[in-house]
Amino acid sequence: MDYSPLVISIKASLISSVIVFVLGVTAAWGVTAMRRGRFIFDTLFSLPMVLPPTVTGFFLLIIFGKNSFAGELLSRMGISVVFTLKGAVIAAAVVSFPIMYTTARGAFDQVSRLYSDAAKNLGMSGISTFLRVILPNASHGIIGGLMLSFARAMGEFGATIMIAGNIPRRTQTMSVAVYTAMQSGNRELAFRWVLIILTISFVSIISVRLWNESLRRKSR
Amino acid sequence: MKIYVDIFKRLGDFELDVSFETENEVFGILGKSGCGKSLTLRCIAGIETPDRGVIAIDGRVLFDSSRGIDIRPQKRRTGYLFQDNSLFPNMTVAQNIAVSPTGKKHCDEYIERFFLRGLENLYPHELSAGQKQRAALARLLASEPDMLMLDEPFSSLDKELRDKLEDRIAETIDDFEGSVIFVSHDIGEVYRLTERIAVMHDGRIAECADKDKLFASPETTVAARLTGCSNISSVSFGERGASADDWGIVLVNVPEESCRYVGCRPRDLELCGENDTGALECEVIRVTEDMLSYRVVLRPKECGGKSSSSTLIYETDKLSWPYGRGDRVFIRPDKNKLFYMVR
Numbered sequence A: 001m002d003y004s005p006l007v008i009s010i011k012a013s014l015i016s017s018v019i020v021f022v023l024g025v026t027a028a029w030g031v032t033a034m035r036r037g038r039f040i041f042d043t044l045f046s047l048p049m050v051l052p053p054t055v056t057g058f059f060l061l062i063i064f065g066k067n068s069f070a071g072e073l074l075s076r077m078g079i080s081v082v083f084t085l086k087g088a089v090i091a092a093a094v095v096s097f098p099i100m101y102t103t104a105r106g107a108f109d110q111v112s113r114l115y116s117d118a119a120k121n122l123g124m125s126g127i128s129t130f131l132r133v134i135l136p137n138a139s140h141g142i143i144g145g146l147m148l149s150f151a152r153a154m155g156e157f158g159a160t161i162m163i164a165g166n167i168p169r170r171t172q173t174m175s176v177a178v179y180t181a182m183q184s185g186n187r188e189l190a191f192r193w194v195l196i197i198l199t200i201s202f203v204s205i206i207s208v209r210l211w212n213e214s215l216r217r218k219s220r
Numbered sequence B: 001m002k003i004y005v006d007i008f009k010r011l012g013d014f015e016l017d018v019s020f021e022t023e024n025e026v027f028g029i030l031g032k033s034g035c036g037k038s039l040t041l042r043c044i045a046g047i048e049t050p051d052r053g054v055i056a057i058d059g060r061v062l063f064d065s066s067r068g069i070d071i072r073p074q075k076r077r078t079g080y081l082f083q084d085n086s087l088f089p090n091m092t093v094a095q096n097i098a099v100s101p102t103g104k105k106h107c108d109e110y111i112e113r114f115f116l117r118g119l120e121n122l123y124p125h126e127l128s129a130g131q132k133q134r135a136a137l138a139r140l141l142a143s144e145p146d147m148l149m150l151d152e153p154f155s156s157l158d159k160e161l162r163d164k165l166e167d168r169i170a171e172t173i174d175d176f177e178g179s180v181i182f183v184s185h186d187i188g189e190v191y192r193l194t195e196r197i198a199v200m201h202d203g204r205i206a207e208c209a210d211k212d213k214l215f216a217s218p219e220t221t222v223a224a225r226l227t228g229c230s231n232i233s234s235v236s237f238g239e240r241g242a243s244a245d246d247w248g249i250v251l252v253n254v255p256e257e258s259c260r261y262v263g264c265r266p267r268d269l270e271l272c273g274e275n276d277t278g279a280l281e282c283e284v285i286r287v288t289e290d291m292l293s294y295r296v297v298l299r300p301k302e303c304g305g306k307s308s309s310s311t312l313i314y315e316t317d318k319l320s321w322p323y324g325r326g327d328r329v330f331i332r333p334d335k336n337k338l339f340y341m342v343r
Helices: A004-033 A038-050 A053-064 A069-076 A085-121 A126-154 A158-163 A174-183 A187-219 B037-045 B093-097 B103-113 B129-142 B159-175 B187-193 B211-216 B221-226
Strands: B002-011 B014-023 B026-030 B052-057 B060-064 B078-081 B147-151 B180-184 B196-201 B204-210 B232-238 B241-244 B249-251 B261-263 B269-271 B280-289 B293-300 B312-317 B328-333 B339-341
Touching (some): A004 A038, A004 A174, A085 B078, A174 A187, B014 B037, B037 B147, B078 B129, B093 B103, B159 B187, B180 B187, B221 B232
Parallel strands (some): B026 B180, B078 B147, B147 B180
Antiparallel strands (some): B002 B014, B052 B060, B261 B339, B280 B328, B293 B312
16 A cells, blocks of 8 residues: 555645644734734635635635746746645645634633733733733643644645645645545545544544643643 | 823723822722723723823823823833733743833842742742732732722632732732722722722713712712712702602701702611601611611601602611511601712
């Protein structure tokens, strides 16, 4: 059995999780600290959560395709996104971003409602408040969100197949491999992938739950 | 040390329209929850921005909408003790105290002063409610504020602890060299801890006076009720002079024609004989036994021929109350202690 889809899935999910962590936390804090217009950004950033992944993939193709401005710019720099691992990373990042964003946003909101007024009153600067008060107290929620977005990235199918395609050993992820195996009538292979995916999903969900449980015990 | 506040802010249906001045004193704001007390403090601290107005401490303008001045909350030095003390849970007591720009150099001093020695390396969730409050006070004072604002500091505590902490707060207030604003819904707390009291109602200051004046003769029914007096009757002027409509008694020496209500504290009613002047026949509705006193609800038998629906509250020391429910008693207000209100 060729295990390259497992490696590709993990690679794409790990890289996308790092990207999503940085972008999601930054965006969440930016919006939490805003005085006006939160509603617009909340809607915009959560949109990929409700869009069908194929629609997300469609937009990604338009944005990064050869005929677009971004696509042309990238191809001049020698970077191609469509039908590469980069495409798979971007697809995974876009669909898991809303999960990271909303959990971080919720954690920041709660912590900041409780403590940022006091911090301001004590004369703490915005950056110091964020680094010493908000971020440490929101870290549990943020890490939970990171685990969930990693799991979501692992399971991504629709947007991935549209932008990264289904090239064995290069862009074929596990969820795509299941589909391909079924299509070609190889039920046994499909079944094996399903077992692997089930195990990974099970472990990630259990770790999120255990994490939340430890959080609850600590806050008591 | 002078604080000047004159602000207006609209929040949905609610309008805050407050102005007061306080100088070298402990200033109390008394009002029910939702009357705008905390919002006022939040505007002074700069956490909320008023729609218009002026806030100044000692001539230092913190906010002036007409001149476009709005000092950042970090630079205002308005020590605000929040209702839920808001210690940072990820820091120890010592780290909490050292968190403000001036905190580090005062940290040791305030650990000593607030009896936190031995607790400095504990986290807030390991402290009792009283210790938390002390740590929050220490942290606040270590930030070198120009003034102190205490927002219902006892609201979440039980009785015994409350008394203890009240002593600590009183001490802190005494030692503090600057103006203090103390906010509460409880007349007892405000009366004990402050010198001058503003009564707030529905976003506005109904009345502002020295505390003994406010207690002895409030000028508004709002202030009378908040200071614990529910015996209030409207006043009308007829051929026989002024009378209290709800009690059916004639009033003498009413100070001015403009007064519309009369009030009498439960302690200022007295039992009397049937033929005494001003005697009011009442039925006893309910007697509540408190630890040191009786609280009696009375209904005047009749007033001006009609049966009355209003009730009177009478309070007396425990020894002197022989009556029970349904009994007839005669009662009259102490003439010298009646107070008249304009609104």
